[in-house]
Amino acid sequence: MIAADIRYLLPDTAEEAVDAWRRLDGARYLAGGTEIATAARRTAAYDLRTVIDVKRIPEAHVHEIRGDCFRLGAALALSDVAAGDAFPLLTAVLRGIADRTVRNRLTLGGNLAGLLPYREAALPLLLADATVLTIAPGPGDAPPVRQERPLRAIFDKRLVLAPGELVLSFCVPLDAAEWIWSHHRRTRTGEVDYPLAAVALVHDGAGIRFAVSGVHPYPFRADAVDAALSKDGADAIPTVLEALGPLRADARASLEYRVALLKNMIRAGLEELA
Numbered sequence: 001m002i003a004a005d006i007r008y009l010l011p012d013t014a015e016e017a018v019d020a021w022r023r024l025d026g027a028r029y030l031a032g033g034t035e036i037a038t039a040a041r042r043t044a045a046y047d048l049r050t051v052i053d054v055k056r057i058p059e060a061h062v063h064e065i066r067g068d069c070f071r072l073g074a075a076l077a078l079s080d081v082a083a084g085d086a087f088p089l090l091t092a093v094l095r096g097i098a099d100r101t102v103r104n105r106l107t108l109g110g111n112l113a114g115l116l117p118y119r120e121a122a123l124p125l126l127l128a129d130a131t132v133l134t135i136a137p138g139p140g141d142a143p144p145v146r147q148e149r150p151l152r153a154i155f156d157k158r159l160v161l162a163p164g165e166l167v168l169s170f171c172v173p174l175d176a177a178e179w180i181w182s183h184h185r186r187t188r189t190g191e192v193d194y195p196l197a198a199v200a201l202v203h204d205g206a207g208i209r210f211a212v213s214g215v216h217p218y219p220f221r222a223d224a225v226d227a228a229l230s231k232d233g234a235d236a237i238p239t240v241l242e243a244l245g246p247l248r249a250d251a252r253a254s255l256e257y258r259v260a261l262l263k264n265m266i267r268a269g270l271e272e273l274a
């Protein structure tokens with residue numbers, strides 16, 4: 001059962017949110033709340049004294065072209081991002097996550113920053129070399145610090161954020177929308193299930209970029225793999241498998257099945273890009 005005496009804050013600006021986080025011990029940012037509510041129901045040990053709802057922060061809801069990128073707010077629901085169709089690969093990936101009703105609740109920032117596995121929304125953002133705008137408490141009494149950094153620089157299996165750092169938006173270069181892309185996703189049951197493997201490939205005009213989730217509980221992209229696939233195509237599949245290291249094997253799929261699935265998906269993806 002979730003504790004009844006939770007302090008709920010609804011700041012109007014990013015600065016107010018960060019300031020509240022700094023003042024109040026144990027505060028958490030709340031977006032769609034799906035992961036937080038599940039964790040709080042599961043164990044009374046989950047610290048839920050204060051939640052800071054990011055829903056009113058305008059910067060976390062941007063959904064527009066700004067300069068040379070699509071700016072996508074971290075608090076946008078996955079269904080809203082997919083409906084915008086600014087980046088077709090992102091749309092395809094998001095439509096594979098949960099069902100429409102659930103996607104109305106799950107947010108882009110929650111998918112990348114949360115603890116639940118797979119974080120599939122990261123695949124197209126990693127492939128596009130998107131950047132992330134965040135705001136974090138400054139040192140001591142200093143004002144909050146905003147930073148725009150490459151996603152790949154602060155993504156290690158999940159978004160690695162400083163204490164109190166809030167993700168405001170992601171910036172996807174406009175040319176990424178023009179690239180040829182391929183997306184394959186396989187589950188054990190029906191469409192609405194976690195992936196056994198989800199593979200995304202793009203050709204950026206100069207070479208191939210590859211990202212995958214499902215075979216590990218987190219997304220993976222590596223320059224060495226991109227270079228090998230660009231040079232040798234399907235012949236580079238053993239290199240891809242080596243770079244991925246031991247794949248997940250569980251009650252849903254054996255190691256052998258996942259390896260075979262992955263090989264087929266990469267081959268199919270490369271054919272689509274050719």
Ligand SMILES: Cc1cc2nc3c(=O)[nH]c(=O)nc-3n(C[C@H](O)[C@H](O)[C@H](O)COP(=O)(O)OP(=O)(O)OC[C@H]3O[C@@H](n4cnc5c(N)ncnc54)[C@H](O)[C@@H]3O)c2cc1C
Binds near residue numbers: 168
């Ligand atoms: C039924 C269901 C099916 C799912 N299926 C899939 C799937 O197939 N593939 C997949 O990849 N994922 C899947 N997920 C996971 C889901 O995408 C993420 O858990 C979800 O996006 C969380 O979003 P939220 O807004 O509800 O997060 P919340 O519960 O609000 O927050 C989650 C965590 O992220 C932090 N956070 C949220 N927003 C920010 C921000 N802007 N800045 C900093 N920290 C932030 C919160 O403090 C919290 O720690 C599924 C989830 C559910 C409930």
